[in-house]
Amino acid sequence: TDAPIILDQAGIDQSLDAMARAIASSRAGEPLALVGLLSKGDIIAYRLADRLRTLGLEVLCGDIDISLYRDDIYTLEARPSLRSSNLPFSTDGMRLVLVDDVLYTGRTVRAALNAIFDYGRPARVELACLIDRGGREVPIQPDYVGHTLSEPEQKIKVHLCESEGFDAVTIG
Ligand code: 5GP
Ligand code: MG
Secondary structure, eight states: OOSOEEEOHHHHHHHHHHHHHHHHHSOOSSOEEEEEETTTHHHHHHHHHHHHHHTTOOEEEEEEEOTTOOGGGTTSSSOOOOOEEEOOSOOTTOEEEEEEEEESSSHHHHHHHHHHHHHOOOSEEEEEEEEEOOOOSSSOOOSEEEEEOSSTTOOEEEEOHHHHSSOEEEEO
């Protein structure tokens, strides 16, 4: 594509390596699980889990689809609900890391926290995102970030091998 490239394939790899190392070195005593937010956050989560296992950590992995749970959809007549989840383990007492591709207003993560705490009682919850776009509307910040946009709030495209056949983050 002709769009300005924020991260190429090597940049995505390096970002994920650094995020995995940071998650691994911030050791809490609790068992670790990554929870990806569909779509794309799940792909990032599974890639991070592979890296964490390579670093010798045991890690569970699941995903949730929160798109109907955003509080700005509460105005619709339909009651918002968790669209789907694939969390085939108890989260009680666990260290959970929510994983998404892009963090923007924070509303998706806020809703994800609701769903997570409806589901169980984790010991702690952290947040990892590949790209921080800025533009937060709620007091939520990531613990692990691949790349923070130097010009905040630009809309970006995340291409991943698993979904688009190639890895790149571009303006778009
Ligand atoms: P938020 O709820 O923080 O406003 O938005 C985060 C969610 O919307 C994430 O799941 C993310 O995938 C998606 N999102 C927000 N902004 C962008 C963007 O500029 N590009 C892409 N690809 N996704 C975005
Ligand atoms: Mg997403």
